[in-house]
Amino acid sequence: MIPYGKQEITQQDIDAVVDVLKSDFLTQGPQVPLFEQSIKFAVDAEHALAVNSATSALHIACLALGVGKGDVVWTTPITFVASANCALYCEADIDFVDIDPSTYNLSAENLKKKLQHAKENNLSLPKVVIPVHLCGQPCEMDKIHALGQEYGFAIIEDASHAIGGKYKGNPIGNCEYSDITVFSFHPVKIVTTAEGGVATTNSKELAAKLDLLRSHGITRDSSLMVNDSHGGWYYEQVDLGFNYRMTEMQAALGVSQMSRLHDFVAKRNALAARYDELLKGLPLITPYQIEDSYSGRHLYVIRLKINEITITHKECFEQLREKGIGVNLHYIPVHTQPYYKGLGLVFSQLDEAESYYKDAISIPLFHAMTEAQQDEVIKVIKEVLV
Template sequence: MIPYGRQEIDAEDIQAVVEVLKSPLITQGPKVEAFEQALASYCHAQHAVAVSSATAALHLACLALDVGAGDLVWTVPNTFVASANAARYCGAAVDFVDIDATTGNLCVQALAEKIANTQEQGKPLPKALIPVHFAGASCNMKAIHALCAPLNIRIIEDASHAIGGKYEGEPVGCCRYSDMTVFSFHPVKIITTAEGGAITTNSGVLAERLAMLRSHGITKDKARMQNNNAPQWYYEQHELGYNYRLSDLQAVLGLSQLSKIDRFIQQRNHLAERYSQALKGSPIGALQVPAHSYSSYHLFVIQVPAEQREPLFHRLRGANIGVWVHYIPVHTQPDYQALGFNHGDFPVSETYYQQALTLPLFTTLAESQQDFIIAELLNATELKATGLK
């Protein structure tokens, strides 16, 4: 089976992990800090805080902004459930902003209308907004920031798909138009730490709090302790935190992977272009990358008529092509329906979902494998390609 995504691990990655295994520290050690520094530098951000997963990163980002009971957080329906769940972990309520059908990302016009309608009705605005950079292409962050900043709506970019991408020529994660940016290092993502995540920010205050919250809310920094005469072994818990730490084993893998990221992104863009060229002239649609964005192409999503999607899914799976679907709209999940959301609430996201199919895309996907995928796809839908390049 050709999977829809797969990590690329080479001998250099393996050797880096083996060296840490032979070292005295395999949990929290020097490689975590080195990875954080390298990640911040790559993203042109002031700080990076590495954690155990992107879900943990989203949760901590909400906590760092003091999101809690009585607060409201907006995100998009077209995302993995973690983008919305993170706010609920903090006791906050969640609502959604519909997407742009051409990109799969948050629709700026829908956001503007939702803000205006909320104000007209005298209802509270969200404390935070979580735009999701779907499939690797950045949302229009400048426009989003222009709407949110005057209203003191904080912004957490969910860039789980988008490390290595760019927005208006700057790296995703630089936080020019947000408080924080969250990344995922799950194996199917652009780079991997086996499992892990990170938050970038330009705020030293937020970075310090994130680092403390990821480790039980504990500090060993004597300058921050209430006990001014603390012995060497002493530590203090200053708030309720979590064990969301990344290990040195994972961090050194991340360091090694980060050194290859530009090659990974280039190859993903090359393969995406081959898909795009092959599908030209056919009725199969594909998500568009906005002019302001350079995509890291975590996913390549096509759109087919809704009635053809499931038969096509099974036919391609039968040919050992591991197509998948990203994503079931969050508001249609039973747990969210129990909160009062209904089918039809966010029609663009729902229509997108009914037509979406994710094709395999990863750095080690051979062009011969991709040619086979394209041929099977076009044969299955009785279409003709205009030729591969």
């Protein structure tokens, strides 16, 4: 089976983790700061805070921005559920903005219309908007940022798919158009730490808040304490935080992997360009890329032209898997999940997201993929569709 995504672990990565296992620190040692430094350097951000998952990063990002009961967060329905769940963890409400039919990202135009409608009808405006860079392709962040300035919402970029990518010539994660950016390092992502996440920001205040929240709300910084220190052992809990820390083993793997980030992304882009050519003429739509961007190419999503083929979406998916092609679907629209339906909220005008779900398929793409494997994927797609 050719998987839709797969990590690449080298001897360099293994040695880095083994060195940590032989060291004095398995947690809260020097590797996490080194990993954070590698992220800051790669994305040109002032601060990077490593945690145990991107879900944890999204959660504390919302908390750092003051999201709580009575607030509402808006995001895209075509994303992993964590992009929406993070608002619910904070007891806030969630709503969705429909996707762009070409990029499948949260549509800046639909966001503008939804904001105008909310303001004109005295409906709740979002405290935070979370655009998701689906497949690694950036959203139209300049337009979303301008709307944030106009309507007063903060922005968390969910860049779980997008490390190594660029928007208008600048690295995704530099927070030019957002308050906080979140990355994921799950094994199928571009860079892996097994499990792990990072939040970047250019705000000293937000970085300090994120730092507290990832480790129980505890500090040894006297400037943050309420009382005078009782001695060298003294610490204070000054906020209600969580145990979201990243381990030293994860961070060491991340440091090693980050040294190859640009090679990973370049290989993914080369494979995607090859797919674009080899899939021409088939009854499907290949991914559209916006100008002034460089995608991390985490995923390669095709959309079937259902009216031009003799099998259903489900049949195509199943036949591809039966023939050894490990396809997947990213994602089931979040608002259609039973839990979200049970919230009693009304989600409307998400037609593009629901249309996407009816014909989208993620085909294999990973930086260790060979052209022979890619040729096999193309061969089987042709067998199934033609």
